[in-house]
Amino acid sequence: MKLYYHPVSTVSRPVMLFAAESGIALDMQVVDLFTGAHYKPDFQAINPSSQVPVLEDGDFRLTESSAILKYLADKVNSPAYPKDLKLRARVNERMDWFNTGFYRDFAYNLVYPQIFPHLKRPDPTVQAGTLAFGCDKSKGWLKVLDESILGANKFVCGNDITIADYLGSIMVLAAEPVGCDLSAYPNVSRWMATMKSLKNWQAVNAAFYQYVVEPNKGKPFVTLADSKQAVPA
Numbered sequence: 001m002k003l004y005y006h007p008v009s010t011v012s013r014p015v016m017l018f019a020a021e022s023g024i025a026l027d028m029q030v031v032d033l034f035t036g037a038h039y040k041p042d043f044q045a046i047n048p049s050s051q052v053p054v055l056e057d058g059d060f061r062l063t064e065s066s067a068i069l070k071y072l073a074d075k076v077n078s079p080a081y082p083k084d085l086k087l088r089a090r091v092n093e094r095m096d097w098f099n100t101g102f103y104r105d106f107a108y109n110l111v112y113p114q115i116f117p118h119l120k121r122p123d124p125t126v127q128a129g130t131l132a133f134g135c136d137k138s139k140g141w142l143k144v145l146d147e148s149i150l151g152a153n154k155f156v157c158g159n160d161i162t163i164a165d166y167l168g169s170i171m172v173l174a175a176e177p178v179g180c181d182l183s184a185y186p187n188v189s190r191w192m193a194t195m196k197s198l199k200n201w202q203a204v205n206a207a208f209y210q211y212v213v214e215p216n217k218g219k220p221f222v223t224l225a226d227s228k229q230a231v232p233a
């Protein structure tokens with residue numbers, strides 16, 4: 001199987017991490033988002049949405065990180081995507097929660113407009129409003145993650161790791177380039193420490209640290225601390 005990816009991409013890395021941890025061999029094909037390779041006709045023929053990741057399994061092509069994780073897990077019969085109807089529904093629920101709730105507000109309304117020039121709003125008032133909105137919404141999502149989703153559980157669907165943990169933890173890692181402190185969320189911090197101890201975590205996230213976290217160190221950013229909402233009790 002072939003994976004079109006970029007090593008910095010937030011939605012490529014969960015697939016890379018899950019594949020590495022599960023011993024799934026993938027033919028890795030970089031699509032250089034930094035030089036606009038995803039807008040070239042040869043890649044648009046593969047994914048008209050001009051995005052990574054894309055999985056190819058023979059003549060079957062699949063986009064969307066969440067769908068790719070589910071496909072790969074089923075392909076190797078992984079316990080990280082349980083077969084039981086209700087356990088599986090819970091994994092799907094958590095993945096949708098990260099993808100359509102947390103990630104949208106945390107990454108696209110708080111972190112990315114500050115570190116990726118093409119996602120910065122051209123009008124300073126709009127930029128400030130976007131960040132303030134993203135900040136407040138993110139605090140709400142993190143409170144839910146900390147208290148209701150994780151609580152005393154080791155992972156987001158209970159005490160066994162699932163593909164929802166691979167997806168969600170890489171999304172939460174987006175906190176690091178802007179220096180968002182997660183210590184107000186002890187269960188999130190504990191879960192992230194567990195995920196960071198995975199054998200392949202460092203290798204999979206090395207380019208993200210090199211090209212995104214390190215160059216932004218020491219710069220002034222709006223962080224969760226700037227939210228108008230009080231820190232959750």
Ligand SMILES: N[C@@H](CCC(=O)N[C@@H](CS)C(=O)NCC(=O)O)C(=O)O
Pocket residue numbers: 009010011012033038050051052053063064065066
């Ligand atoms: N919903 C898609 C999102 C894919 C996505 O946003 N990929 C980013 C990399 S993190 C990308 O390819 N961006 C290039 C662009 O949109 O210009 C997924 O989960 O796979």
